[in-house]
């Protein structure tokens with residue numbers, strides 16, 4: 038009898054190829070001529086000498102790996118220092134770091150809800166939130182995008198424990214969530230508010246303290262934030278921020294904390310180095326936002342359709358999935374790396390180029406990026 042348990046993968050691969058949806062890896066060289074508007078290195082810190090030196094120092098002091106889960110051997114003084122400084126900077130009582138932002142979202146959603154809970158989740162939320170909702174076993178109501186009234190109705194349909202969850206800045210279109218309205222409806226329903234500030238930290242709020250600080254919600258009793266250390270802080274890892282009793286609960290109940298090796302010392306050191314740099318150079322945060330607004334203004338003045346950016350992500354509409362893919366490829370050939378989103382990764386069916394502004398882009402680089410996007414655009418632009 039033949040044994041071929043993976044034959045079905047060939048059919049899947051064929052279907053994917055027919056739909057033009059094959060994804061493949063493209064290892065990048067250490068040095069490249071490409072102008073990067075595709076990464077999430079919003080503040081240009083991933084290669085900053087102070088940040089890389091902090092990573093190297095952490096490796097020398099603590100070793101290459103954390104050596105175990107946080108509750109066994111994986112907690113170091115460095116982790117504690119990072120947690121303390123993250124909480125202080127963002128205005129929360131306590132913080133807990135994870136090996137990724139993905140793990141942080143899974144932790145918050147699974148440990149703060151349960152079978153009898155309701156999660157109300159924005160339709161535009163990140164995949165890690167979607168997966169956290171699934172893993173939590175809570176009932177999940179997916180509500181229309183950025184709609185506090187829909188959240189209110191969903192919360193009031195449920196009698197027990199409830200939590201509303203939203204990205205602070207949505208990763209596809211770069212628009213901000215209506216945090217004040219969401220906080221109000223959560224207070225009215227005695228529900229918790231969980232905000233994923235992956236794209237707000239380092240860009241929004243005073244000196245980059247994040248979207249919750251900007252909205253005056255940081256440190257609120259019913260408010261919990263999740264972060265990634267991999268975007269503005271140029272490192273790797275994630276965090277949950279919230280009241281002390283929430284963080285103590287996560288230490289005892291969050292499976293992606295308990296059963297995962299602690300954040301690598303290099304990542305913790307780099308994130309701490311980046312955080313200290315941002316404290317000293319708060320102007321970096323506003324600069325990333327200003328670059329995004331300039332990119333948006335110049336592209337839309339020339340006739341392209343884009344979403345006005347609330348942080349550092351600029352989303353430019355493409356007429357079709359095929360043209361978006363071709364547009365991104367043409368940009369690349371012309372020396373500009375940009376992101377490309379198309380169905381099924383965008384459930385609304387709209388294909389876009391996704392440009393990320395960086396605080397360290399020069400005037401010349403901004404002009405070059407705008408020139409390339411316009412010169413390669415599939416639509417006639419003025």
Ligand SMILES: Cc1ncc(COP(=O)(O)O)c(C=O)c1O
Pocket residue numbers: 137138139140142163165204208233235236265266267273274275
């Ligand atoms: C909104 C949002 N949340 C969470 C994550 C996951 O963070 P990480 O890459 O650190 O796992 C990302 C991106 O990667 C994101 O864009």
